[in-house]
Amino acid sequence: MISRTIIRPLILCSVLSSLGGVASAASVKIALVETLSGPQASTGMTYRDAARYEINKLNAGGGWNGEPIKLLEYDNQGTPAGAAEKLKAAIADGAQMVIQGASSAIAGQLSEDIRKYDIRNPGKEVLYLNVGAEAMDLTGSKCHFHAFRFISNAQINVKALVAAMKAAHVLGTRVYSINQNYSWGVDMQQAIEDDAATGGYKVVGKTLHDVNKIQDFSPYVAKIAAAHPDTVITGNWSNDLLLLMKAAKSGGLKARFATTFMDQPGNLANAGSVALGAYVVHPFDAEAGGKKSEAFSADFKAKVGHYPVFVEPQTVFGLAMVGAALKKVRPENGKLNVNKLAEAIEKTKIETPMGEWSMRAADHQALLPMVVSVVSKDAKYKVDGTDMGFTPVKLLTAAEAATPAQKTCKMKRPA
Amino acid sequence: MDYFLVSLLNGLIYGLLLFMVSAGLTLIFGMMGVLNFAHASFYMLGAYFAYLLGRYIGFWPAIVCATALVGLVGVVVERYFLRKVHKYGHAHELLLTFGLSFIIAELVKLFFGNYPVDYHVPAMLSFPAFHAGPLAYPAYRLIMGAIALLMFGVIYLLLTRTRVGIIVRSAIYKPAMAEALGHNVPRVFMAVFGVGAALAGLAGAVAGAFYTTNPNMAIELGVLVFVVVVVGGLGSLEGAMLASLLIGLLTAFSVGVDYSLADLFTWLGAGDWARRMGGLFTLKLSGLSATLPYALMLLILLVRPSGLMGEKE
Numbered sequence: 001m002i003s004r005t006i007i008r009p010l011i012l013c014s015v016l017s018s019l020g021g022v023a024s025a026a027s028v029k030i031a032l033v034e035t036l037s038g039p040q041a042s043t044g045m046t047y048r049d050a051a052r053y054e055i056n057k058l059n060a061g062g063g064w065n066g067e068p069i070k071l072l073e074y075d076n077q078g079t080p081a082g083a084a085e086k087l088k089a090a091i092a093d094g095a096q097m098v099i100q101g102a103s104s105a106i107a108g109q110l111s112e113d114i115r116k117y118d119i120r121n122p123g124k125e126v127l128y129l130n131v132g133a134e135a136m137d138l139t140g141s142k143c144h145f146h147a148f149r150f151i152s153n154a155q156i157n158v159k160a161l162v163a164a165m166k167a168a169h170v171l172g173t174r175v176y177s178i179n180q181n182y183s184w185g186v187d188m189q190q191a192i193e194d195d196a197a198t199g200g201y202k203v204v205g206k207t208l209h210d211v212n213k214i215q216d217f218s219p220y221v222a223k224i225a226a227a228h229p230d231t232v233i234t235g236n237w238s239n240d241l242l243l244l245m246k247a248a249k250s251g252g253l254k255a256r257f258a259t260t261f262m263d264q265p266g267n268l269a270n271a272g273s274v275a276l277g278a279y280v281v282h283p284f285d286a287e288a289g290g291k292k293s294e295a296f297s298a299d300f301k302a303k304v305g306h307y308p309v310f311v312e313p314q315t316v317f318g319l320a321m322v323g324a325a326l327k328k329v330r331p332e333n334g335k336l337n338v339n340k341l342a343e344a345i346e347k348t349k350i351e352t353p354m355g356e357w358s359m360r361a362a363d364h365q366a367l368l369p370m371v372v373s374v375v376s377k378d379a380k381y382k383v384d385g386t387d388m389g390f391t392p393v394k395l396l397t398a399a400e401a402a403t404p405a406q407k408t409c410k411m412k413r414p415a
Numbered sequence: 416m417d418y419f420l421v422s423l424l425n426g427l428i429y430g431l432l433l434f435m436v437s438a439g440l441t442l443i444f445g446m447m448g449v450l451n452f453a454h455a456s457f458y459m460l461g462a463y464f465a466y467l468l469g470r471y472i473g474f475w476p477a478i479v480c481a482t483a484l485v486g487l488v489g490v491v492v493e494r495y496f497l498r499k500v501h502k503y504g505h506a507h508e509l510l511l512t513f514g515l516s517f518i519i520a521e522l523v524k525l526f527f528g529n530y531p532v533d534y535h536v537p538a539m540l541s542f543p544a545f546h547a548g549p550l551a552y553p554a555y556r557l558i559m560g561a562i563a564l565l566m567f568g569v570i571y572l573l574l575t576r577t578r579v580g581i582i583v584r585s586a587i588y589k590p591a592m593a594e595a596l597g598h599n600v601p602r603v604f605m606a607v608f609g610v611g612a613a614l615a616g617l618a619g620a621v622a623g624a625f626y627t628t629n630p631n632m633a634i635e636l637g638v639l640v641f642v643v644v645v646v647g648g649l650g651s652l653e654g655a656m657l658a659s660l661l662i663g664l665l666t667a668f669s670v671g672v673d674y675s676l677a678d679l680f681t682w683l684g685a686g687d688w689a690r691r692m693g694g695l696f697t698l699k700l701s702g703l704s705a706t707l708p709y710a711l712m713l714l715i716l717l718v719r720p721s722g723l724m725g726e727k728e
Contacts, residue, residue: 042529266530
């Protein structure tokens with residue numbers, strides 16, 4: 001008797017679950033392979049918040065093929081090796097897309113692993129959605145058909161910064177470049193040199209320094225001051241940016257700062273009045289897009305708990321593009337054909353609160369509007385519980401911000 | 416000339432700050448033979464305590480209280496954790512402090528969040544001390560240097576000129592004999608651990624306001640502090656002072672040196688060849704500034720494994 005009462009429900013369960021398996025075979029799975037533990041976890045979690053927000057929104061709009069899109073979450077523990085490991089797990093779990101943003105080193109690993117996997121497993125391809133890694137190589141010599149970048153890169157950032165600051169007559173003629181000594185910082189330095197002619201400035205000094213190892217930036221500030229720059233352009237992030245700006249302030253350096261990551265949460269709170277007057281280029285500013293961007297900000301805050309900042313908007317818009325492309329792809333035998341989706345993404349244009357986003361087919365670099373803002377007390381949206389926020393200076397359309405595709409990208413398209 | 420003077424001062428004061436943190440580490444090692452991996456976590460705790468208290472009792476009282484609080488944490492760690500595993504040997508003590516550093520980091524994140532907190536130098540202290548060329552020299556840096564020097568003086572006199580110092584030194588040198596003479600050696604250990612932790616806490620409270628107070632500050636400084644202790648000689652207070660100043664000056668001056676190996680080869684007539692080779696040859700010294708202390712450590716370990724002022728071995 002006892003055995004029967006146990007076995008019957010068991011059989012029922014297994015039958016039901018196999019049915020369930022058939023039914024959910026069509027649902028699309030997106031794997032978030034992000035840094036969710038360790039020192040850099042805070043950034044990984046912002047990507048996760050944004051991805052959850054947009055996936056929920058896409059599912060509220062019907063998902064794909066009548067099934068909700070599933071977001072699987074994996075912790076890459078902040079290393080390329082960890083990411084490679086989790087990528088295998090994600091593919092084994094049936095993920096057809098991988099989304100990641102923090103760290104170009106991890107992005108490089110994921111993008112290469114996915115390229116190789118796709119060559120070896122035709123018909124079971126996986127897409128790589130890069131929502132934050134900005135190294136030039138990812139859309140240059142390492143570009144491939146199954147990788148998409150939904151964020152700007154060093155060239156776009158510097159071009160936008162220089163254009164906006166020049167138009168506002170705050171750039172000056174002497175620019176100092178200080179960046180971190182790895183792919184991203186080297187790209188930034190190159191971009192700063194490349195834009196010298198159009199920006200009408202002279203690069204009076206260049207420094208590449210170790211990443212996140214320096215406590216004391218005052219020797220660097222002494223070196224910068226000796227070059228008498230009007231503006232310091234830096235791609236530094238996190239502590240390297242904060243410590244640099246604090247050292248500059250306490251040393252009384254009279255130069256404007258033009259940055260790419262001033263909007264990282266906690267920066268304004270920690271820098272305090274040091275941050276005032278610093279410029280930042282980013283893909284979203286809640287004030288810049290008028291009513292539309294304010295409505296988006298309010299909705300994001302209602303669901304996530306804070307206004308969208310830092311890397312969140314690009315993650316939302318990037319996934320929104322994928323969602324729009326998914327709508328154009330019909331299921332084949334109940335499954336998603338990833339190559340068709342990739343082609344659909346290339347043709348997708350969406351209207352974001354900042355303007356139109358599209359994808360360039362030549363190198364899979366998103367063409368996106370950029371905003372240059374300045375830290376001030378007049379900002380409508382205050383940040384980090386301070387009396388400061390970002391006031392938009394200039395909104396550049398996708399066409400204005402775009403830089404040409406790199407010649408090193410030789411993309412092989414599926415036949 | 417201005418640049419030279421400012422760099423000299425920058426290097427000296429950064430070195431003094433490194434000394435404040437490493438003094439406790441080297442003291443604890445000299446006495447108990449325990450390499451305390453959680454030491455930099457005490458530095459972080461000092462900054463967070465001072466930030467928390469500073470909002471209620473003002474800047475200076477907060478620094479004093481934070482120092483005492485971190486010392487208390489150190490005493491508790493020694494009395495209730497380290498002492499229990501002492502009999503199993505150094506490996507267990509090492510692992511315990513290693514684990515502790517993770518726990519402290521996670522607790523800090525739990526209470527204060529993942530991002531840097533708003534802890535900064537009070538307005539009345541953020542004024543320039545003097546002007547050198549285009550730059551102003553912040554007075555707070557001089558205050559940090561003065562506090563470090565004062566600390567060095569007090570510990571040095573305490574260890575060499577007082578009865579307490581005699582007992583501590585004898586407990587380090589021959590613990591069994593000191594115990595036989597009626598001194599409570601475990602209590603001496605506990606006190607030294609507490610004082611060592613408090614010194615790191617003081618450094619954190621003072622420096623956290625000037626730099627940043629964030630959950631990663633222990634990791635950022637932790638490795639460098641070990642380098643200081645190894646270069647100076649494990650257990651040597653004077654060695655720690657010498658190594659700290661050396662490392663501070665090395666990093667401050669190397670930033671301004673934009674020469675690479677290729678330039679050296681130019682002098683020898685093979686500059687073009689070296690530039691063609693690229694890689695290590697064209698790497699500028701200024702870009703390696705933060706890596707130089709580690710190169711120095713390697714050199715010291717090869718040439719003089721006991722460190723600059725180390726006595727053992």
